Amino acid sequence: MNPRPQRLHTWFNLIPVKEFEDKRPDRVLFLDSFVTIEPQPDGGEAPYVVLFEGKHEMRVVVEIGIIFVWYGDDLANPDRPFPTLYEEKYASKYVSSPATIFEDTHVMDFVENGSDNLHFKAVHLWEYSKIYDHEVSKDTITLKQDTKFRYGSCSTRRTIRLMSKILPQLILTQDYVYHGPGLAVVGATGSGTPRMHALVSLTPEGANRTRVYVTMAIDPETFPPWAERIFQRLFPKRALCDVLAGLMAGFIKNEFDIDAIIWTNRKYLRSPALLPSEKHLRDVIRWGESFYPKDFEPPEAQSKAPEDRQWKPLDDVKNIKPGKVHRYSVAGEELIARTDTTGDVRVFDAYCPHQGAHLGHGGRLDDDCLRCPFHGFYFDTQGRCVGPNVHNKDKFIKTLNLTPIEHRVNDGRVEVLV
Ligand code: FES
Ligand SMILES: [Fe+2]
CATH class of the missing domain: 3.90.380.10 (Naphthalene 1,2-dioxygenase Alpha Subunit; Chain A, domain 1)
Structure with missing residues (x-):
């Protein structure tokens, strides 16, 4: 909403x-x-x-x-x-x-x-x-x-x-x-x-x-x-x-x-x-x-306290294919997962910090970076934003980092702390 x-x-x-x-x-x-x-x-x-x-x-x-x-x-x-x-x-x-x-x-x-x-x-x-x-x-x-x-x-x-x-x-x-x-x-x-x-x-x-x-x-x-x-x-x-x-x-x-x-x-x-x-x-x-009603109060943003987080299953490792952006909804959180160059799984909050686009709907991998579908900014395997030029991999826009999600691999299955 x-x-x-x-x-x-x-x-x-x-x-x-x-x-x-x-x-x-x-x-x-x-x-x-x-x-x-x-x-x-x-x-x-x-x-x-x-x-x-x-x-x-x-x-x-x-x-x-x-x-x-x-x-x-x-x-x-x-x-x-x-x-x-x-x-x-x-x-x-x-x-x-x-x-x-x-x-x-x-x-x-x-x-x-x-x-x-x-x-x-x-x-x-x-x-x-x-x-x-x-x-x-x-x-x-x-x-x-x-x-x-x-x-x-x-x-x-x-x-x-x-x-x-x-x-x-x-x-x-x-x-x-x-x-x-x-x-x-x-x-x-x-x-x-x-x-x-x-x-x-x-x-x-x-x-x-x-x-x-x-x-x-x-x-x-x-x-x-x-x-x-x-x-x-x-x-x-x-x-x-x-x-x-x-x-x-x-x-x-x-x-x-x-x-x-x-x-x-x-x-x-x-x-x-x-x-x-x-x-x-x-x-x-x-x-x-300035066109909002004067008495309008935006609803409080909900965020989970760390002690309320739990390990939840995400997917089998083998299902997270290289070169693809996978999207998940887990315990009310929207997440994306991808693999890096060594094949390790990386999991992030699905929303782009720039203007909130869902990276799992239209986001794609290009030269190992994840491209946001809204303004075309690229994010490297660690979630750092390299801006709209994928070749700029040594210059980061520090205010725009994806939020990594803590995860572990257990018996071939990825679990996330959400
Ligand atoms: S919302 Fe992702 S680059 Fe703008
Ligand atoms: Fe438009």
Whole structure:
């Protein structure tokens, strides 16, 4: 369970109008509870009445085809104004992707990742990523990112990975404006991309899930009128811009699938061992905390006293194969085991001290070092971190050592003290 609160005080995308009108759900899951939505027959400024838990009226704003709501101490009177998402809106449609629910995630996982330079190469396989010019204010964080990448090259779906090989490489500068942790406006300039508006919305759902939509609109000037006319003759009810917007929304959202594998298994570290070069990530984490309810108390971290530890069986030595990372859950502890060059078994706590990725889910051995799946840092046979370059074996990042687990071999079986 992620020890951060679901009930953040900010604006959220509750549901796109189209999804609501198509399904007319009795309840929409929201935070760790639900809301009811009643359309108002006379429309006006607030064409929907939204009641938190079916009782308490919330402040509603309907824009770019989305029903937004404020959550805070006073549901009807926001502490923060509704943000200006775009100075000028396009005349084309704002198309929202279908929702994707990410299990075992927190809204801040997505926000932190968007400003986590190192992971773009290690997880998304981008050829280049540089984040700079970040600015923090009470309501927003903005940052720029220079990138070189192909959408979908890290996709969990084979067809998209194959497709990414024929898509052009993009060289873009991306601008991110986070209007609170729930709403991220993304702009891109550079070769090979039309002018577009993109909004990534992150809505907490249940105790531990995040519902994600990507909403896109493409500048109607992107296509010459004759291209639009031909398209409409072939598909009379659709506009070229809107179809492209829907496709791009899907591509952007797809990039989260690969992050989700790491978030689902990761342990949230209250004090991640960030490097000095990750200062802006520290700022983002602190900014996220400013949206927590004032009375939020994180649950106490549990740690076992040494006298409560016991020897427990881990595995047969012969099952711990060279060149592989093996994962185990023993007495509530997540552990990994590997062999070293002499064939001796080494056992470590499974969580990376950098940002808590589970090394048993996607960690692999390379040149006898264990590579973390999140930022690609390498750990030698003693658990010392050599950073992102496996050939740097004489330089260690001293703040990043794996935690070795005491173990012994008894009659061909490995036992651990946990
Ligand atoms: S979590 Fe960052 S290198 Fe492991
Ligand atoms: Fe990511």
